[in-house]
Amino acid sequence: MTSDTQPSLINSLQRSKRLATIALMMAVVAWVALMLSAKFFPQYSNILHILMLSTEAGVVGGLADWYAITVLFRNPFGQIPIPRFLRDHTEIIPRNKARIAESMGHFVQENFLSPQVVEKSLQHTNLSHSLGQWLQNPKNSGQITQVMQQILPKIFDFIEQEKIAQFIQSNSLQWLENTKVNQLASEMLHSILDNDFHEELLQQGLDSAHEWVLQHPTQVREITTTLFKELGILKLSKGASFLGIDMQQRTVDSFMEKLEQVLQDREHPWRQYVEQYGKSLMLELQQDHSTTSERLNHSKNALLNSPQLVNFMSSAVVILFNAIKSDLAKTDSGIAKNVQAAIETLGENLLQHQEVGALLNQRLSTLAVHFSDRYSDKVIRFISERIHEWDSTDMIAKIENEVGGDLHMIRVNGVIVGSCIGLALGTVRALVDYAF
Incomplete structure (x- = not known):
């Protein structure tokens, strides 16, 4: 009230x-x-x-x-x-305060929070459409952005307080020390390999390399010159040029030929090697006492024990927070404009993509029914206890x-x-x- x-x-x-x-x-x-x-x-x-x-x-x-x-x-x-x-x-x-409390609790549970009532209500409600309409409204997205501009600086100020910052930093470092990064890395590799992301990444990398070599012949020439110099065969290549043999160009041509073979052949040995190496690395990282896992965890601990790295990370966080706060304080904040545009775009996408909206409605309905089934008794007990305490x-x-x-x-x-x-x-x- x-x-x-x-x-x-x-x-x-x-x-x-x-x-x-x-x-x-x-x-x-x-x-x-x-x-x-x-x-x-x-x-x-x-x-x-x-x-x-x-x-x-x-x-x-x-x-x-x-x-x-x-x-x-x-x-x-x-x-x-x-x-x-x-x-x-x-x-x-x-x-009859106690009886009223119990009756009100049961009334709310039976008429508002029971899974059957929640599910029936949500069946006739297009949550994604309503949410999309609300988010795409500039007035609503502007209100969300204004709240963000007001709250984020206060959160940053709270986090930046010396004792709070030290508490967060010490707990974060302790969590990282107790975390086995080899298991995290293994799970990431498992996800990449199972979803064939490595194929996409490799394809993108090869395409980019092929395009770059074709578009930057001068830089490629300089790279081969540096490479020949480091290998000690630069003078030999220059001598061969007097005989009409351009070793640098032949090297580039050979590289491009191999690259095109890999691009065209999905079963190329290089591709298979990358996949086999990824699987082998994943299996090694799953074992806590393997050489690869111990080396990775040792490197992590060495970084965490480095005062220079910890100070750098703390300074970087402070600089980032200050930059965000400074931008949010402006009337024409770039971050706020981007956030508002992203919110409105999200609303428009929810309205346009009906399949996504239907899936979202289904997920939200399932989630709401789950929470009502699991937590309705606690909500009712809370209401009854508050009335008893009045x-x-x-x-x-x-x-x-x-x-x-x-x-x-x-x-x-x-x-x-x-x-x-x-x-x-x-x-x-x-x-x-x-x-x-």
Whole structure:
């Protein structure tokens, strides 16, 4: 409930109470006035008795409704001794707080959080379409971006505090020390080989190398010159050039020929060698005590024990955080614009790709049903415990503020309806007396 709504409800409650009290007092005053009038004007006693019966019924209706509403929240008799059967049916809401808590919990569970209800509701809801429409709206994506601009700098400031930074750094280093990177590397290789990513990577690499050699003949010439020089055969190649033999070009041509063979032949021995080497490396990394695994873990530990590396990483993180904070502080933040554009693009893609949307709906529905089945009891228990912990006075005040205005208007209706019924009964009585 907002701060503006609370005073409005309190004012409505007080206004309804005053109106109900005024209606009851008017009925009492009218009743007394009519009784006195009947004494002083006996010639009008018939009509006055009809009206008096109407006001009596209005007083009874108003008092009865006042009592009925009051006993919901408190004991209207106070310390006055009353029969037990009356006392046991006062303060109905405070006395039954535990039962109300359990009933509310079961009501929420049965009507909102049960797996059957959640699944049925989501079957008629296109979550991905609604999400896509919401995300592609510039107003909504702008709000998300603004929240990000406000929260991220505060998170960075918190992380950059000296003690927090040291805590995170020490725990991160400890986690890395206790982590066997050979197992991680083995799993990565397993995923790459199983999904034939190595074939794609190799193909992309060979295509890029082939294209680069064709487009950069000068740089290729320089590389072969450097290579021949390191091998000590540069003078020999120059001597062969006098005989019309260009050893450097022949080397390049030979390389290109081999490269094209590998590109065209999916079963080329070089490709098979790469795959076999990858599988062999994966199997070695699966074994914690293999030479490859021990070498990899030793290299990791050596890096972690290097103060220079740790200081460099800490400095790099600080520099990165400062750069992000500085950019987010700008009104025309590039990061914010890119994030907002990415959010809107995501929304558009969700609307355009129906297959992805259908799959997302299915996954979200399955996830929601799973969570409702697993955690609904905990949610209900939490609700019941919070209601049990409520102070009875506070609970009564909350309920009265919410519905008290309407309840006290029932008192007004009681006076009016009672008066009407009394008037009708009085009229019937007068007609019967007149007829007989």
